[in-house]
Amino acid sequence: MGIGEDHFVRHALIASGIVWTGLALAAAQSRPVSRPDESRPEPSASASRSGAAPTAVGGDRVRHGEYLVHAVAMCTECHTPRDENGKLIRLRLLEGAQVPVRSPWASQPWAFRAPPLAGLPGGWTEEDVIKLLMTGQGPNGRSPAMPMPAFRMNREDAAAVAAYLKSLASGSRAAAR
Numbered sequence: 748m749g750i751g752e753d754h755f756v757r758h759a760l761i762a763s764g765i766v767w768t769g770l771a772l773a774a775a776q777s778r779p780v781s782r783p784d785e786s787r788p789e790p791s792a793s794a795s796r797s798g799a800a801p802t803a804v805g806g807d808r809v810r811h812g813e814y815l816v817h818a819v820a821m822c823t824e825c826h827t828p829r830d831e832n833g834k835l836i837r838l839r840l841l842e843g844a845q846v847p848v849r850s851p852w853a854s855q856p857w858a859f860r861a862p863p864l865a866g867l868p869g870g871w872t873e874e875d876v877i878k879l880l881m882t883g884q885g886p887n888g889r890s891p892a893m894p895m896p897a898f899r900m901n902r903e904d905a906a907a908v909a910a911y912l913k914s915l916a917s918g919s920r921a922a923a924r
Contacts, residue, residue: 812911815904816841816864825861825894841865841915846894858892865915873909880905 816822827835828844843863850857862868867876875886883890883897890897900908 808907808910809914810911811904812907812909812914815900815908816911820898820908822864826864841912848894850893856892858895861895864912867909867913873906873913876909876912877902877905880908
């Protein structure tokens with residue numbers, strides 16, 4: 748394994764640990780994940796750069812979904828392409844990418860490519876995304892291959908994530924954060 752690949756593996760394992768810890772804490776609290784500054788939400792960075800008004804698709808819910816996608820679930824780590832130095836290409840956030848890590852277990856089924864999420868995955872509805880994030884099962888009734896975690900979000904958080912992803916519809920790419 749080369750130096751670049753070793754960096755990706757280390758980074759992905761750390762990110763995975765953070766994701767699982769955050770999800771466990773959120774599930775234990777049995778309430779929506781919230782920012783420390785929930786009383787004064789910050790304006791949406793991606794919406795302000797793309798010119799789209801977040802209030803047109805749910806305002807606070809979209810901003811909450813943006814927070815969950817970027818800071819809690821860390822979807823960008825697998826669903827955003829990287830440059831030759833391993834850094835996320837911010838102008839292509841959530842457009843789908845090669846999964847940056849290999850399975851640590853040879854017999855474990857593993858995804859090699861993370862699908863695009865911006866605008867919702869191809870053919871999926873908001874309800875499909877909500878189901879996946881609440882039950883760990885896609886619309887076909889199956890769980891996605893690892894390293895995609897089997898999320899168990901509550902409905903409010905899952906709906907916020909779906910609203911944010913939908914707000915990134917094709918033609919209005921997620922802007923650099």
